[in-house]
Amino acid sequence: MRLDAIFHNGRFRTLDRERPAASRIGVLNGRIAGLDEELDGCGADIVVDLGGAPAVPGFNDAHHHLSLAGKALRELDVSHAAAPSLDALYEAVAQRAASLPADAWVVGSGYDQNKIGGHPTAEALDRVAGGRPVWLVHTSHHMAVANTEAFARAGFTDLADLPDVPGGCVVRDAGGRAEGxxxxxxxxxxxxxxxxxxxxxxxxxxEAASRAALSVGLTSVTEPGIGVVDGIGNGPADLDAFMQARERGLLGVRMTLMPYITALREVGALEPGNTWYGLDLGLRTGFGDERLRIGPTKILSDGSLIGRSAAMCCDYHDTPGNSGLLQFEREQIRRFILEAHRCGWQVATHAIGDAALDVVLDSYEEAQRLHPRTDVRHRIEHAAVTSEQQVARIAALGLIPVPQGRFLSEIGDGLLTALGPERSQLAYRMRSFLDAGVVLPGSTDAPVVAQDPLLSIHDMVNRRTASGAPIGLHEAVTPEEALRAYTIGSAHAVHEEHVKGTLARGMLADFTVLSDDLLSVAPDRIGELTVGATIVGGHIAHDTGALEVT
Incomplete structure (x- = not known):
């Protein structure tokens, strides 16, 4: 039998319980045709030598804003690494402004007030921008700062004229003027x-984000929000942008896209006595192929933990009187979920605060009671603060929580400050979900934090903040459990575990070659591992020199 490729001399961790290890993998038409002795007597168009390197199923990020990550790569970086203080941030804005035409916008992202001592202000940005409009997005992407010219471009020439917005907040000075x-x-x-x-x-x-994702071993990504201007995404033709990227060979990773909930609408009659809520033509979760497909619809129920806007059952530890907010009224969240569920959608609802989580859990439970469906797998994006009762309820309802391991280190110190020592023990639980029988996925929420799966796996296992403080050590998982989350778990979260997550005959030939064995190195060294090559559908999508092709 003639195959497209044979990859040999590797140390494959297949995650297939019937054959947990292999040294050879054969590929035909993008899928695994056989392993080890099953390949005896087979030839191939190309033969690839891994040089004894370890390899695992391709990493799969269940919550990764790929398009926004690419945008962040191409605009002004004001993250703590690039601008470690407010003064450094203002200097970065000044330098970028000086390089732009007089009427151009200065757009940047990544700052964290928890690390630099405060938020930038419109007044301070005015002093360094040379009359240009400035728009700086917080690392959480749940808040941003504008300067006076940016507000003017948006139609607000008087900073006292900005209206209050339901589900949001305009921070004002004592005189009622917007601070930025x-x-x-x-x-x-x-x-x-x-x-x-x-x-x-x-x-x-x-394109930029796809290249970056492949370089850290990602072969699949779920983008949580496209399709609208008034929510997550760029605009109503976002799917076309991904299609064009694919057609031009610019999209190297497999994508599952979540249309934002406000892109869905009452379309009209589905059949006598029934209406369709969703996208035109009846498009819904599951449409597409193994390269580009429609996944759940995404809903934002509340805000950000480090921004102190997630809806909590009690006040934030460091801001008495503030317990966050819901982005929509409770009844609107309920209606979104019930209608999307009724019309066949998988639903993925962002719920960081425990108060928001109760609203979402009530809505999921009611939706299933009114319109029973099998194996729906509705999701809770982040599930950042969860009580024992909420963990049990998530498991009983068959839901999928999607916490982020990398949050624990990159923004963990801010998280500890916001929650305090007692409630931080409930943050980004993982062990509790596994013990309750939940299938746990792996994700980063990039570009909020670094997209590197190895760093995220490191944090899932070690659970330390950037300063070294422990954060819920009782919620740590083992390296193998973390690896399964980043492969099998993320595939399961979008109903794709039948084609992704393990290296077995008939599965997609997606795998990642590593510098060392993830399951053998000391747990505190996992973050030091690097990616040597990334294989998607049997094709070499990224290679640092780890492979020898003949």
Whole structure:
């Protein structure tokens, strides 16, 4: 039998319980045709020598804003690594402004007030921008800062004229004038003049992010939100941008896309006595192929933990009187979930605070009671603060929580400050979910934090903040459990475990070659591992020199 490729001299961790290890994998038409002795007597168009390197099933990020990650790569970086203080941030803005035409926007992202001592202000940005509009997005992407010229471009020449926005907050001074910071839905006051960006720009974002994802071993990504200007995404033609990127060979990773809930609508009659809520033509979860497909619909129920806008059952530890907010009224969240569920959608609802989580759990339970469906796998994106009762309820309802391991280190110190020592023990639980029988996925929420799966797996196992403080050590998982989350678990979260997550005959030939064995190195060294090569569908998509091809 003639195959497309044979990869040999590798140490494959297959995660297939019937054959947990292999040294050879054969590929035909993008799928695994056989392993080890099953390949005896087979030839191949190309033969690839791994040089004894370890390999695992391709990493799969269950919650990764690929297009926004690409945008962040192409705009001003004001993250703590690039601008470690407010003064450094203002200097970075000044330098970028000086390099731009007089009427151009200065757009950047990645700052964290927890690390640099506060939020930038419109007044301070005015002093360094040379009359240009400035828009800086917080690392959480749940808030942003505009300067006076940016507000003017959005139609607000008097900073006292900005309206209050349901589900958001305009931070004001004692005189009622906007200081610059816009939280949650209030961001739309300025974003509406920046979006949608030209299609060519969004395609370039996708291309840049795809290359970066392959370089860290990702072969699949689920993008949690596309398709709207007033929520997550760039605009109503986001799917076309991904299609164009794929057609031009610019999209190297497999994508599952989540249309944002406000892209769905009452379309009209589905059949006598019944209406369709969703996208035109009846498009819904599951449409597409193994390269590009429609996944769940995404809903934002609340805000950000480190921004103190997630809806909590009690006040934040460091801001008495503030318990966060819901982005939509409780009844609206309920209606979104019930209608999407009724019309066949898998639903993925962002719920960081425990108060928001109760609203979402009630809605999921009611939806299933009114319109029973089998194996739906509705999701809780982040599930950041969960009580024992909520963990049990998530398991009983068959839901999938999607916590982020990398949050524990990159923004963990801010998380500890926001929650305090007692409630931080409930944060980003993983062991509790596994013990309750939940299938746990792996994810980063990039570009909120670094997209590298190895760093995220390291944090799932070690659970230390950037300063070294422990954060819920009782919720740590083993290296193998973390690896299974980043492969099998993420595939399961979008109903794809039958084609992804393990290296077995008939599965997609997606795998990642590593510098050392993830399951053998000391747990505190996992973050030091590197990716040597990334294989998607049997094709070499990224290689640092780890492979020898003949």
């Amino acid at each position: 910071l816009l939280q949650e839905t209030a961001m739309q006051l300025v974003e509406r003049v920046l979006r949608p960006e030209p299609a060519a720009e969004w395609i370039a974002n996708i």
